[in-house]
Amino acid sequence: MPALMLYGRAWCHLCEEMRAALEPIAARHGAAIEWIDIDQDLALEARYDELVPVLVLDGAELCHYRLDAEAVDAALAARRA
Template sequence: MMSMPASVFKLYGRAWCHLCEEMRAALEPIATRHGAAIEWIDIDEDPVLEARYDERVPVLVLDGVELCHYRLDARAVDAALSARRA
C-alpha cells in the first residue's frame, strides 16, 4: 500500500510562464529528496486565482504559507520542510 506524500507543494503559475517552468524545475529535485509532491495549479483556469496572483507567478505555497514567488528560495523551502518534520 502506497502512503501519501508527507508534503504537497502548491505551485501557482501559468502555462506560458518561463519563470514558472524554472521554479518547477528547481523545485523538483528538492521535492523528490524530501518525498514531497508538487501540485501544479494554472491560475488562468480560475478567475479567483488569476485575480489573486496575476503577475506575481510563480507562487510556491506549502501548508497555506507562501514560501516565495518569481524565483525559488531554496532556504525558505528547506526551512519549511524542516519545520514540518519537527
C-alpha cells in the first residue's frame, strides 16, 4: 500500500485543508496518509518551514500549500501500473 507523506504543523489551517481534501483521493487508490509534524524534528522544520503543507510520494514532492488533486491521482495511478 503506497504511503503519502504529509508534512505539516499541528496549528496550520492549510495543512488541515490539504489533509481533508486528500483523504478521499487516498481512499480511492488504497493509499495511506502518514502525517508528519515538522515541529517535532529540527531537520524537517529547517527543510519545510514555510512550505507546509508538503505532500510527498516515494520521495517526490507532489505539491505544497494547496492540494494538486490531478498530480496526486496521476502519481498514485502510475505507481499502480
